[in-house]
Amino acid sequence: MLVEQIYTGCLAQGAYYVESKGEAVIIDPLREIQPYLAKAESRGTKIKYVLETHFHADFVSGHVDLAKASGARIVFGPNAETTYDAYIAQDGEELRVGGVTIKVLHTPGHTMESTTYLLQDENGKDYALFSGDTLFIGDVGRPDLAAKSELTQEQLASHLYESLRDKIMPLGDDVLVYPAHGAGSACGKNMSKETVDTLGHQKETNYVLRADMTKDEFVKEVTHGLTPPPSYFPLNVLMNKQGYGNIADVLEKGLQALDSEAFEAAANKTSALVLDTRKPEDFAQGFIPNAINIGIDGGFAPWVGTLIPDIKQQILLVTEEGREEEVVTRLARVGYDYSIGYLKGGFAAWQNAGKETDSITSISPTEFEQRYRQDSTLKVVDVRKPSEYLSEHVETASNAPLDNLNDYLAEIPKDQEVFLHCAGGYRSMIAASILKARGYDNLVNVLEGFRGISGTDVPRTAFVCPSTFFRQGAN
Template identity: 60%
Template sequence: MKVEQIYTGCLAHAAYYIESNGEAAVFDPLREVQPYIDRAQKDDAEIKYVFETHFHADFVSGHLDLRKKAGSEIVFGPGAKPAYEAIIAKDGQVFEIGDYKVKVIHTPGHTMESTTYLLIDENNKEHGLITGDTLFIGDVGRPDLAQHVVSDLTEEKLAGHLYDSLRNKILPLNDDLIVYPNHGAGSACGKMMSKETTDTLGNQKKTNYALRADMTKEEFIKELLTGLTAPPGYFPQNVLMNIRGYESLDSILDRATKSLSPEEFEVVANETGALMLDTRDAEDFAKGFIPNSINIGLEGSFAQWVGEMIPDVKQEILLITYPGKEEEAITRLSRVGYDNTVGYLKGGFSSWNESRKDFETVTRVTSSDLEKSYKTQKPLLFDVRKKSEYDSEHVLGAINVPLNEINNHLAQFPKDKPLILHCAGGYRSMIAASILKQRGWVDIADVIGGFEEIKETSVPKSEYICPTTLL
């Protein structure tokens, strides 16, 4: 049985495609569905079903557009209550795709409608499990998301359901089944996912902390909830979009791909209050950017950081991109529900610069520059990495304010002193610098290459780099 994993690294997301005898199925598709349609056409197949493992929080699924464009039937697991037509499957129900079968296994816990799909090949042999966010490689789905939509679904209740689902529905299955999860490392839907994106169930039984045979329910709940960070603010909004429905991506692209001259761009920005989002890389942004714009680079984990840093998915957005990257940026915004792009700067920042309009810059310093100033001036150094990164190793005296928490801790950044920011490699610290600039901070510098470069300086590690064990 051939199962094609379609992995999107910037979201750490995996969709799946299977085909048999001219019939195909897609599991947990992204918002832009044409690649799935093209894949089925290559097989001269029709996409019979689009299976959803649950109402996703970290992206807007493409099930509605697949139904519209390919005539596919949408399938959810037991208990799902979408606001549109769909098949609500029963536990144990079997669907046929050519000579293949897909068996529904209801596995509540991540959410109450969470469902795993057992794949059965043409010889009636069980092949693998599409696990959604129920079981990852090295982890299981976090149980604290549904309470942001339904308040009485506490994380403790859901964790208990997940324990039962794993013990009663997943662990009894054959060890040679291949596990096909919805996410890999980098997703906020778990806390310690592996970089590997498939594994055998037997190996997961041996290595996944959450599948230990001797673990009690109480131990499971405690371990699962320990160390969970707050989910990104856009998650509940994406869940509601997946439940209630959403506008077609084609309509969004038609509305958003509106090129604006520098003069028109400035007028729209002033009249609408739209957020100006610059998607260029950190180096180019630092050399010159439109005042009050923020930087989230398209080449990084763009959609995830947009979701972290822009609280409202309904926020109107004006784009500054490299020429030719406009549609990609609009699409990637829509993957996480930001559907209100109102236009983009024609010609990118170069056209703004050529029009002789005002712009700002961000100072960038090397790790050697930081070393010299650190020894003599002791500047205020802010580390915007995650707390776990900071706790593992950091510069002595650096103040840790994780990027996703910066809006809640602006008071920690004095405006009357020079500030130096760093992250691991320079992507996140430029986002932080742009936000502070937008909020009125002036004297800000960013460390080129971030902590990875800082570690390569000649300063003795005993003086400069501080593992947690030495604190």
């Protein structure tokens, strides 16, 4: 028996390859399916099942394409309804894979079709639980993401409480827990950076598995402090339920190399968004006017999903040379299938063609300190989350969280120099590019963000937030 976790850090997502005696299953695969096919082929293994723990909201699963390419059968748990061919397993049903058994455990709560899969080894011993978004390491799946659910988040949380108590907690302490996500995912709020643990250790440390916890306490704690999910989540759920275009076609369309003239013509003739995925510091030095910067080396996919509300938005790409396919693929992972080409030769080609460019002023934390000491009335805008801002912030700074930046435009002056910062410089450059495209010309980005500022003597204010049961999750 072989169990392999295939973890994708930029999505904080875990897919799984399980193999026994020439047969394999893939659990919650990403959209690019070639690595799974190559893995099975290299080992002379046939993929028998593609198991889905639920209809994912934060990424488009590869189940449809993988089943077509491998001949495997797609499996969901009870309550799942699809427009494509899939097997809807019953609670308690057992699937044979080589010499091992995978038991279907219906665990509604995160969504009503949510299902976990219990792997039993060749001797029939419970070995591992593939818990999807039902149970994370340190947390539990949030109960407010079920698309078009007739149930309230409190009712879903109540179902989740029962699922954990009736189906998961009775399992042995030595059972391994393999979740669908880790720290950084928006599907939970308190996830550990660890991606696997024993169930016994989770019973000791995970707040949702406290033995003396009542249902009312569970519902209150699980629903407390939930922030609105990214707008693309319901759209991804629909794609996962109804199917989607082949990723090969998406790549072919997105990987059209356009010279500067063709790129400019496409930008002028369509409503395409120019998305620049270079490093923030490179973008600041020069970019195509009205381009939006979301760096590929940061929290790329979640921020694309948060800030580009229409997954059918046409997109023109400016990337680092050689990373074009990576960018198109990572857009497709979250359902953005309408990339229509990229700038051949990158931004340097645009410059060499003598095209118009723009830039954003950036300064060091030291220079910011000097400017602030000279004039403490500087307009400083902190684009971090409200919880980060409340923890500690520059004394006179206002908070305009990047997630909802459009709601704060009226509070950001166009006729005054505005200093933007986040935690490390990634989000503030995204904000700067958005504001620049909306006609804000007096912007200054603080390099290194609050981490850099906190090493200076700039006055800061800290607020002690009301204590809750939750630890602050990693960002």
